[in-house]
Amino acid sequence: MHPAKSVIFFTTTTGAGYGLLFWLAVLAYRGLVGPDFMFGLIAFGIAFALVVAGLLSSTLHLGHPERAWRALSQWRSSWLSREGLLAVLTFIPTGLFALAWVFLGSVSGPIIWLGLLGAVMSLATVYTTSMIYGSLKSIPAWSIGWTSPGYLVLSLMSGAVLACMLVVLGGYWQAAGWLMLPTLFFLAFGLVIKLSYWSNIDRPNEHTAETATGLGEFGKVRMIESPHDQPNYLLKEMGFAIARKHSKKLRRIAVICAFILPFALVVGGWLIPEMAQYFLPVAALVCGLGLVVERWLFFAEAKHVVTLYYDR
Amino acid sequence: MTSLPKKPSTKKLGLVIDLDICVGCHACAVNCKEWNTSGKMAPLTDLEPYGAKPDGVWFNRIHTFEAISDAGISRTVHFPKSCLHCDDAPCVTVCPTGASYKREDDGIVLVNTDICIGCKLCSWACPYGAREYDEDEGVMKKCTLCVDKIYNENLPVESRVPACVSTCPTGARSFGDLGDPKSEVSKLVAAREGYALMPEQGTNPVNRYLPPRPKQVGGGEANAPRMLAHQDDSDDGAGLLASWVDKVLSS
Amino acid sequence: MSANPFETVKETVDLSPEVADEVKNTTCYMCACRCGIRVHLKDGKVRYIEGNPDHPVNGGVLCGKGSAGIMQQYSPAKLKKPLLRVGERGEGKFKEIEWDEALALASEWLGEVRERDPGKLAFFTGRDQSQSFTGWWATQYGAHNFAAHGGFCSVNMAAGGLYTLGGAFWEFGEPDWDLTKYFMMFGVAEDHDSNPIKIGLGKLKTREDAKFVAVNPSRKGYNAIADEWVGIRPGTDGLFIFSIIHELLRAEKIDFASLARYSNAPWLVVDEPGAPDHGLFLRDAKGNPYVYDLVKKKAVNAMAAEITPAFAGARKVKKRNVVPSFQHLAKRYLCDEFSPEAVAETTGVPAKDIRRIAAEIAHVAFEEEIVIEQSWTDAWGRKHDKMIGRPVSFHAMRGISAHSNGFHTCRALHILQALLGSVDVPGGWRYKAPFPKPIPPGVRPAGSTKPSAPLAGPPLGFITGPDDLLVDAKGEPQRIDKAYSWEHPLSLHGMMHMVLHNAVNADPYSVDVLFMYMANMAWNSSMNVPGTLNYFTAKNEDGAYKIPKIIYSDAFWSETVPYCDLILPDATYMERWDCISMLDRPISSAHGAGDSIRQPILKPEGDVRPFQDVLLDLGARMGLPGMTKPDGEAQYPGGYSDYMANHERGAGSGIGPLAGWRGKDGDQHGRGEPNPNQIEKYIENGCFWTQSLDDEQLYFKPFNRSYLDFATEQGWIGHADPIIFQLYNEDLQKFRLAAEGHGDRQPPKRNRERIKTYFDPLPIWYMPFEEAEIDREQYPLHALSQRPMHMYHSWGSQNAWLRQITSANKLHIHAETAGELGIADEDWVWIESRHGRVKGQVKLITGVNPQTVWTWNAIGKRKGSWGLDKDAPESNQGFLLNHIISEVLAPNKSGDTFSNSDPVTGQAAWFDLRVRLHKCAPEEFGFTEPMFEAFEHIPAADRPVSRYGAELKGEPSGEGVAERTWIGNRHENSANIKGLRDGKGNRIKGRKS
Ligand SMILES: Nc1nc2c(c(=O)[nH]1)N[C@H]1C(S)=C(S)[C@@H](COP(=O)(O)OP(=O)(O)OC[C@H]3O[C@@H](n4cnc5c(=O)[nH]c(N)nc54)[C@H](O)[C@@H]3O)O[C@H]1N2
Ligand SMILES: Nc1nc2c(c(=O)[nH]1)N[C@H]1C(S)=C(S)[C@@H](COP(=O)(O)OP(=O)(O)OC[C@H]3O[C@@H](n4cnc5c(=O)[nH]c(N)nc54)[C@H](O)[C@@H]3O)O[C@H]1N2
Ligand code: SF4
Ligand code: SF4
Ligand code: SF4
Ligand code: SF4
Ligand code: SF4
Ligand SMILES: [Mo]
Secondary structure, eight states: OOOOHHHHHHHHHHHHHHHHHHHHHHHHHTTSSOOOHHHHHHHHHHHHHHHHHHHHHHHHTSSOGGGGGGGGTTTTTOHHHHHHHHHHHHHHHHHHHHHIIIIIOOOOTHHHHHHHHHHHHHHHHHHHHHHHHHTOTTSHHHHTSOHHHHHHHHHHHHHHHHHHHHHHHTTOHHHHHHHHHHHHHHHHHHHHHHHHHHHHHHSOOSOOHHHHHTOGGGSEEEEEEOSOSSOOHHHHHHOOOOOHHHHHHHHHHHIIIIIIHHHHHHHHHHHSHHHHHHHHHHHHHHHHHHHHHHHHHHHHTOOOGGGGGGTO | OOSSOSSOOSOOEEEEEETTTOOOOOHHHHHHHHHHTTSTTOOOOEESTTSSSOEEOOSEEEEEEEEEOTTSOEEEEEEEEEOOOOTTOHHHHTOSSSOEEEOTTTOOEEEOTTTOOOOOHHHHHOTTOOEEEETTTTEEEEOOTTHHHHTOTTSOGGGOSOHHHHHOTTOOEEEEETTOTTSHHHHHHHHHTOBOSOGGGOOOOSOEEEOOOOOBOSOOGGGOOOOOOOSOOSSSOHHHHHHHTTOOOOO | OOOOTTOOOOOOOOSSOOOOSEEEEEEOOSSTTOOEEEEEEETTEEEEEEEOTTOTTTTTOOOHHHHTHHHHHTOTTBOOSOEEEOSOTTTOOEEEOOHHHHHHHHHHHHHHHHHHOGGGEEEEEOSOSOHHHHHHHHHHHTOOSEEOTHHHHTHHHHHHHHTTTSOOSTTTEEEOTTTOSEEEEESOSSOSSHHHHHHHHHHHHHOTTOEEEEEOSBOSTHHHHOSEEEOOOTTOHHHHHHHHHHHHHHTTOOOHHHHHHHBSTTBEEEOOTTSTTTTSBOBOTTSOBEEEETTTTEEEETTSSSOOBOSSOOEEETTEEEEEHHHHHHHHHHSGGGSHHHHHHHHTOOHHHHHHHHHHHHHHHHHSOEEEOOOEEBTTSOEESSEEEOOEEEEEOHHHHSSTTHHHHHHHHHHHHHHHTOBTSTTSEEEOTTOOOOSSOSOOOOOOOOTTOOOSSOSOOOOOSGGGOOBOTTSOBSSTTOBTSTTBTTOTTOOGGGHHHHHHTTSSOOOSEEEEESOOTTTTTSSSHHHHHHHHHOBOTTSOBSSOEEEEEESBOOSSGGGOSEEEEOOOTTSSOEEEOTTSSOOOBTTEEEEEEEOOOSOOSSSOOOHHHHHHHHHHHHTOBTTBOTTSSBSOTTTHHHHHHHOOSSTTOOOOSOOSSBSTTSOBOSSOSOOTTHHHHHHHTTSEEEEEOOGGGSSOGGGBHHHHHHHHHHTSSSOOOOOOBOSSOHHHHHHHHHHTTOSSOOOOHHHHHHHHHHOOSSOOOOOOHHHHHSOTTTSOEEEEEEOOTTOOTTGGGGOTTHHHHOSSOOEEEEHHHHHHHTOOTTOEEEEEOSSOEEEEEEEEESSBOTTEEEEETTOOOOTTOTTOOTTOHHHHTOOOGGGGOOSBOOOOTTSOOOBSBOTTTOOBOGGGOEEEEEEOOGGGTTSOSSOOOOOOOOGGGOOOEEOTTGGGSSSOOSOSOOOOSOTTOOSOOOTTOOSOOOBOTTOOTTOOO
């Protein structure tokens, strides 16, 4: 699949944003961070900025952004519609929670329940995003079951790294101490999931040029003349092919940047707390970079079955 | 209809394509473009029409494949491909706006370009590459099964078939109701063991392909059921010539 | 539409939108196939083009090209105004001029030459369909240097057929698609009869009892759907056919009965080596040949009704040693040299396959006869109560004809049909009117010219011996292209491919004006493009161009336009009248005659004029006979449509360009006075006319009394004598005798050996010239081109739709061959011939003869042409093999150079090309070479998007007149019929075959 900037940006930022919203609610619930005005403003600012920027970017890249509202109507069948709807709905609890935190200075009582509801809905939104891809049978790499776990875990992971950074920078040492464990857990878990995902998509699937054309009974099938000499829409959109060599290299970069380096930096921050304020922003940054590479690969490596008709 | 029609229509209009006859002439692809560029989905925009990377919206395309057996016997097959008007069309269910829909009356899968937001998701969902994004208009387009031709009362009856069908010079394309086992097309499919593309995708296409028939491949004794009995085996046929000298050879 | 975001919007689809304000019938001209079309016009623009279901050629179908007609009409490459060159030839710098000036200039240039020496005009036309008209114009002008493109196209096929059966393949005959059971197709990628062939193959393939065998080095297109593909090595079909004949002879699977009556097989040939009549038929005083009658035990008139001829045996008749011509034939092909084993290696077809195919043919021909209960009477008055057919049929085109040994191969295939008795029989190959013709047809080419005088006859015709040649006293060519000379005696269509070469080399002489029409001679229709471009621009010492003046009519900015001096922009096919005439290349089928017209259905865009109108105008300005009335006024003031309706071939003959609705009241067909309302009749009838033969006339036409009488009456043939197949061709022998020193017209020395060798009265096979000349190890591969079904020569690339399908051709090569050469898929290679090299990208396939590479014809374009952007793939990646095909052969031992053509007919030997491949260096990948300089850019090319049709959607603007009656539509107007037709493909009821 063509790794379009807009979708890469959309999925990574909303993932991180929703992850961050999740952890903020959890931290508040555990009473580890209070309704601190500045912290709230900055943390929620970042979380919402990520979510809104992601959603906006994906909306603006539509052929008709002005009609985007129509995407709310088909929630009964369409994961994209569900995602849109949930994204909008999630703003209600998370927004109220943030407002309460920042402006009322309160996260207690019913407000924390709003927060927790928001946390759940954030994850649900991430799940719907993942299902936009995960439901596409036409792209075996996405539909074999690892997509949603991947999105959820990576969202929790990137959110956790961000949250860690924020609590460290905000001087919430206790919170940081608590949060580092799950952060490390999700960094490790994320890596496991991603590695399994890759090993899964590297296996041949049931779709071949022979099944695509139904000509398998005559032997191995190869396209010898394309319908068009120049790339058409299908090839531009779905025919993206990345060389194995490159994908290996990029996978390595993703593994190191998204998981190993952040892991090391978080561990470092834990062991040498006075360095944490330096380590964690770096961790967030490399993790973000790593995830962009991971997401780029998520699209670039996914082979659409239509390419079987094009000998790609 | 957000999802597929709850009560699927019994009428399933579609195409049957005979791979044994198709010569890969592209007539159906071009005639399709010609009809539809001013039709329901008008226009079928062309980008860089005279430039370096000409590209445009097409609802029908012709591939050429070679199939090579383990024994090294190969054959060439021309392969037209357009929307298969799937019964379980994923392009419809993924659509967030309802722009993509399957008609209840006849199963034709259409796009309402007035409400399509151009998210392209349906084109990702279609395993067959049957959806065409119009970059210029920012909406998705696709084969309409010539819905504005097949029912068009402004056209004479013989023109009320899809453009690709009426134009196909070899008659490799047939059109009809594949939901009706008694229709010409259903009988054809039954007789020739027509098949669906990528059944494993679970899309339940309506269109069917008729497989190419076996060929005579050269060589082997098995393939030489007949041999002419020579009347004379000399190097120069002198015996035969001699025998013809006073033989009445006409009847 | 409400703004409730949760509402599911239901679309109401307009199922019956208004399609058009008006539907007009005319004839397609996206190629020369002549299909009938219905053009739907909306708001003055073309909404849709569909095939006319009533039309005899296409019966409602339309090919890819025809379907793209809209984009041709709106091509940015369209010429809009007469142009006069201002820069150097080849730069593409012109100034626009008015028609008055253009016509004045043209008539001045042409008129001056006519008054001085009309032979100094070379008038050559290309892919037009008005050759009877342009030929007539040339006759009136006095230009014997006239020809159409046929010489480089497929004259081998035409000559091979016409000199054997009185008819040939092309679009002039067709297999009996409904009845044939065994169909063999040799060397066809697409052909002129493109839709009829496809319709026919579709029929054949849906019948269980028919087999389709394709003989072609390539397995694309038609060949892919054949039930058996014979991947023959190029240039060797002759051997393959001989081998089939060998097998049939050996098994005596020959239709002797039919040969006895309808062929010259039993005719007695003089067998007196050294004598001036050696190898000629023994004839009586009236010219009748003899056969030896086995019952009467004596030689009798071969034309007599009841004969029992001998097919073999040396006898003495009238004191001459004679043998039946069949004996020569049998002796030649029975020889072991042509056994399947002997030819297997050269042809690449395994002996077993040849044997089996021969057996299959014999089986179908002799065991699966078709009988139609229909009586008929033969030319001798004998009544036959049934029509018996041998349902084996053949079709062939340039694959066997575009070789330097093609004439003999084409003749061999026609002979094979006669041996099987499958010519014009049920299930066999059938003639289309006006064929069959006498063998050869009776028209002789007119030669020498006199100032200001018309030619004595038409410039093109058929010759029967040295006496008919157009040569001077020394035996040197009279024509600029050397057609009808000792170099290529049977060059019936002229040799357009040699005109520029000869004119520039003043061999045999130079010309003053070159006048061309619809031929892209500076590119894909020339051999040796780089050389040809030099011919266009070659100058004398005084700085003047060697070809002083070039006038050219094109409709588009082709590669040739920039090389000409005066450009006469033509109207497109939707903007002009045309006439697809019985005198030319009509739309007849085996079922009957037909012709058609094109009517203008759109207002011409720009200041263009139909070329035919321009020719008539020029003719009137120069006062040419036939085009001027005695008072000096134009004969056809109404232009070409006036000519179409009112011109007669020979005053009072009743025969004119159009055969339908003749006579004052339009009630005569074929012959009759001109009808002032004739054109209206055509338009009413969908722009065509057809006439069905009676059932008894449908088969056996060469010797069917009823048919022959009818054909004579219609003027298709001059007399109703039976047409006897000339298996053994005496006319060829006459040339050979001359070369052996007999007669008073003998070839110059340099031609003797050629004539002796290649004028064999029976087909021979020899290695194609280029292959024989070169070091075959050095150039191990054959290189071919094929026509893509969706492109017409160079026209297609300006078409926004067609070029999206093919914009850069690749060189197709067998994967194994590529492997041996270390070439991988998509690599770039140098394709090197002995003449030059060109670079292209390869595609590995397996459906090709391993010793052959092929590419699509005429996809490569020159930068700056055809309204394309300079980055267009056509000129950066697309390439032409023409660059590396030489128009001349290497000089022979005596230093003589001959055209790279068939020695008998002058057919250009496009497919003789031999090459070697050589993988490019990595930095050479990605672009073709040679890449010629770009022409001046025509601005129209910069259209970023095309949204054609957007404004035609929905309701008509009301500007057009809504017309509900379909012109020419004989079906009931069905606006009131509801519902949907459940139909099988294109097999529309009532479709004619
Ligand atoms: N390598 C290779 N070369 C070949 C062949 C091959 O097989 N291989 N085939 C050969 C054969 S058989 C042929 S017939 C020739 C064909 O070669 P050409 O006869 O040169 O055919 P086109 O390229 O179609 O060029 C015809 C010209 O007519 C112009 N034209 C198109 N429509 C109109 C019109 O309506 N009016 C006027 N006035 N002009 C118009 C086009 O713009 C173009 O410039 O090519 C030959 N060249
Ligand atoms: N779409 C389209 N149709 C056209 C044209 C066009 O440009 N485009 N041009 C028209 C013109 S002018 C012409 S002349 C006709 C020509 O019509 P065709 O004769 O069908 O044209 P070519 O493309 O020259 O095809 C030659 C075929 O012969 C094969 N061949 C080459 N050498 C040999 C050989 O030695 N033996 C055998 N058995 N096969 C061989 C080639 O592989 C190729 O398939 O088409 C006409 N119709
Ligand atoms: S028009 Fe018919 S023969 Fe031609 S490509 Fe289409 S299906 Fe095949
Ligand atoms: S072929 Fe593709 S576009 Fe057509 S109905 Fe099926 S899934 Fe949808
Ligand atoms: S592109 Fe249009 S039709 Fe396709 S899924 Fe999106 S909104 Fe629906
Ligand atoms: S049915 Fe109509 S829209 Fe669909 S491919 Fe055929 S011509 Fe095109
Ligand atoms: S074959 Fe195609 S291009 Fe040629 S006349 Fe017929 S429809 Fe037109
Ligand atoms: Mo040609």
